[in-house]
Amino acid sequence: MLTVYVLWLACQVAWTWELHKPVPWQQHCSAACQCMDDGRVVICSHSRLSRVPSDLPATTKTLDMDxxxxxxxxxxxxxxxxxxxxxxxxxxxxQFLETGVFLRLSRLREVRLGGNHLTRLPRNVFRRNRNLQVLDLHGNTFVTLPDVAMFRQHNLLVLNMSSNHVTSSVLGPAFRFTTQLTSLDLE
Incomplete structure (x- = not known):
C-alpha cells in the first residue's frame, strides 16, 4: 500500500511540474509586454514606457512599441x-535618433517611426540595414526628404512621408540608390 501511495505521489509531482514548468522565452518577456509566437512577436504598446525594455526575448522578430x-x-x-x-x-x-540605433539590426525590413517629432534622420542611421523595405515617417515634422539616410537603400520599396511639412519633393543624390522604390507618399 505504501508503494502505491509513493508511486501516486511521484506521478502527482511530475504532472504538476509538467503543467507549470516555465517556457524559456516567457521567462525573458518584460512584464510590460506581451510575447507571442514563441517570443518572435513582442507587443509593448500603450504601456507608458520611456525606454525599450532590456529584458525582451532574443528571438524577437517583430517589436511593437507604439x-x-x-x-x-x-x-x-x-x-x-x-x-x-x-x-x-x-x-x-x-525627437531624436542616435546614429547607431539600428546598427546591429542587419535583418531589419520595416521601420515605423510615424507620429513622432522627428525633423531629420542621422546620416548613417540605416547604414547596415541593407534589407530595409518599408520606412514609415508619416506625421513627423520633416521639411525636407531624408536624402542622406537613403544612401545604399537598394531594397527600399515604400517610403511614407505623408503629413509632414515637406516643402519640396526634390529627391537628393542619395535617392539614386533606392532603385526598388515603388511607393513614395508625400501627401
Whole structure:
C-alpha cells in the first residue's frame, strides 16, 4: 500500500511540474509586454514606457512599441535583439535618433517611426540595414526628404512621408540608390 501511495505521489509531482514548468522565452518577456509566437512577436504598446525594455526575448522578430513615451532612440535601445525584422515605435514623442540605433539590426525590413517629432534622420542611421523595405515617417515634422539616410537603400520599396511639412519633393543624390522604390507618399 505504501508503494502505491509513493508511486501516486511521484506521478502527482511530475504532472504538476509538467503543467507549470516555465517556457524559456516567457521567462525573458518584460512584464510590460506581451510575447507571442514563441517570443518572435513582442507587443509593448500603450504601456507608458520611456525606454525599450532590456529584458525582451532574443528571438524577437517583430517589436511593437507604439503609443509609449520613448522621446529618443539610443544606440543601446535594441541591444540583444539582433533578430529584429520589424520595429514599430509610432506615437512616442521621439525627437531624436542616435546614429547607431539600428546598427546591429542587419535583418531589419520595416521601420515605423510615424507620429513622432522627428525633423531629420542621422546620416548613417540605416547604414547596415541593407534589407530595409518599408520606412514609415508619416506625421513627423520633416521639411525636407531624408536624402542622406537613403544612401545604399537598394531594397527600399515604400517610403511614407505623408503629413509632414515637406516643402519640396526634390529627391537628393542619395535617392539614386533606392532603385526598388515603388511607393513614395508625400501627401
Amino acid at each position: 503609443d509609449n513615451q520613448l522621446g529618443a532612440l539610443r544606440n543601446t535601445s535594441f541591444i540583444g535583439l539582433s533578430n529584429l525584422e520589424v520595429v514599430s515605435v509610432q506615437h512616442n514623442g521621439i
